[in-house]
Amino acid sequence: MESSRDVPRDGVADGNVIPLRRPPAGAPFTAPEPLWREMLGDQLRSERQVRGERIADVAGRAGVAPQYLSELERGRKDPSSEVLSAVAGALGLSVAQLTGRVGQRLARVTAARSRLSGPVCLAA
Numbered sequence: 001m002e003s004s005r006d007v008p009r010d011g012v013a014d015g016n017v018i019p020l021r022r023p024p025a026g027a028p029f030t031a032p033e034p035l036w037r038e039m040l041g042d043q044l045r046s047e048r049q050v051r052g053e054r055i056a057d058v059a060g061r062a063g064v065a066p067q068y069l070s071e072l073e074r075g076r077k078d079p080s081s082e083v084l085s086a087v088a089g090a091l092g093l094s095v096a097q098l099t100g101r102v103g104q105r106l107a108r109v110t111a112a113r114s115r116l117s118g119p120v121c122l123a124a
Contacts, residue, residue: 034109036102038075040084043102045073047091061090 048058059069063086071077072087079087081095088098 033113034106035075036106037072037078039102039106039109040079040098041073041075043098043105044069044087044091047093047098047101048073051091058087058090062086 048055055069055073056066059066062069062083064083068077068083069087072079072083084098085095088095091098
């Protein structure tokens with residue numbers, strides 16, 4: 001078993017502790033892939049700002065607390081499917097449209113990282 005010295009810990013605002021794994025010795029450092037909730041939060045904030053709306057306005061229409069919507073936008077919380085549907089609707093989007101945009105954003109980030117990390121061999 002690894003000691004706490006071997007596995008650094010990164011506290012998260014909601015009290016969860018996520019162990020961080022160290023790459024094997026000599027392996028090149030690659031930044032971890034962004035979390036879905038972080039990419040979703042970025043997209044929610046972007047959609048709201050493009051519309052020129054305040055958090056309180058969107059939260060009110062979605063039926064959630066402004067503080068909770070703020071935590072979603074900062075990638076601190078994973079929304080339930082019901083909350084995701086309500087927030088997407090409050091922004092004038094379907095869940096499919098919102099998640100599609102998040103998927104496209106995630107694909108762009110992942111593609112950019114793979115171009116920077118060197119050659120990749122895909123087996124058939």
